[in-house]
Amino acid sequence: MKKFTRLLALAAVLAMVAVACGTEASPPADESATPTTMEMADDTMTDDSMDMSEGTMADEMHEDGEAGHDEHTFAFGEPADAADADRVIEIETSDELRFEPASFDVQVGEVITFRVSNNGNLPHDFTLDDAEGQDVHEAEMAEMAADGMMMMGDEPNGFGLPAGETKELTWHFTEAGEVLIGCHQPGHYAAGMVATVNVSS
Numbered sequence: 001m002k003k004f005t006r007l008l009a010l011a012a013v014l015a016m017v018a019v020a021c022g023t024e025a026s027p028p029a030d031e032s033a034t035p036t037t038m039e040m041a042d043d044t045m046t047d048d049s050m051d052m053s054e055g056t057m058a059d060e061m062h063e064d065g066e067a068g069h070d071e072h073t074f075a076f077g078e079p080a081d082a083a084d085a086d087r088v089i090e091i092e093t094s095d096e097l098r099f100e101p102a103s104f105d106v107q108v109g110e111v112i113t114f115r116v117s118n119n120g121n122l123p124h125d126f127t128l129d130d131a132e133g134q135d136v137h138e139a140e141m142a143e144m145a146a147d148g149m150m151m152m153g154d155e156p157n158g159f160g161l162p163a164g165e166t167k168e169l170t171w172h173f174t175e176a177g178e179v180l181i182g183c184h185q186p187g188h189y190a191a192g193m194v195a196t197v198n199v200s201s
Contacts, residue, residue: 076130076179076199079156080172085113088168091181091195093161095120097188099181099195108176108201117166123151124183124193127158128171134182134189141184152184176201 089112092100106112116126127137141152151160159167173179176199183193 074129074133074157076175076177077171077173080111080170082113082168082170084111084172085170086110088113088115091116091126093118093120093124093126093183093193095122097122097183097191097193099183099193101195103196103198105198105200106173108173108199111170111172113168113170114181115166115168116161118161118163121163122185123160123162124185124188125152125158125160126167126169127152127155127182127184128169128179128197129157129182130177131180133157134180134184134194137182138184138189142186145186173197173199175199 087110089104091114093116094100114126114128118124125141127134129137137158144152151162152158153160157169157171159169161167179197179199181195181197182189
């Protein structure tokens, strides 16, 4: 992301130089052989490093703080297909920084689809992980917020949830224990926006 910001700044400087040079009376002797400042800026902006495709932007975000989730293995289970779900658990996020309901009971071996609705005015996110994973994600989201990025992308174990949207995540629970659902928008997790999934054998 820092590389992206530096390239934008460079492009802005080159554009200003182009405007200033545009006031000169005579162009270069051989315009076909000498690239203009704007052409050089265009070359910079169309370089592979400035690919604005969704995948590249996601890669930048992973390098700056989201790295690890795609390769991370979860001790308590794994993502699953919604078609294989045994049941659906409906969850609502609130402007009071709570998940409703705040706890769920599931069995080892169950495949659960969490259908999460944000009917309030504040953005939230949904992250399914153990306590250690939640702490790591909280630190990553704080770093992203410091870089001006306020919404997480979709991950194997979570997603960002803007106001007014509903999203689903399906999970196969394979180990007994306590799993947490956390929201890591700035200040939300610290304020107690956490739900508990009790997985029993």
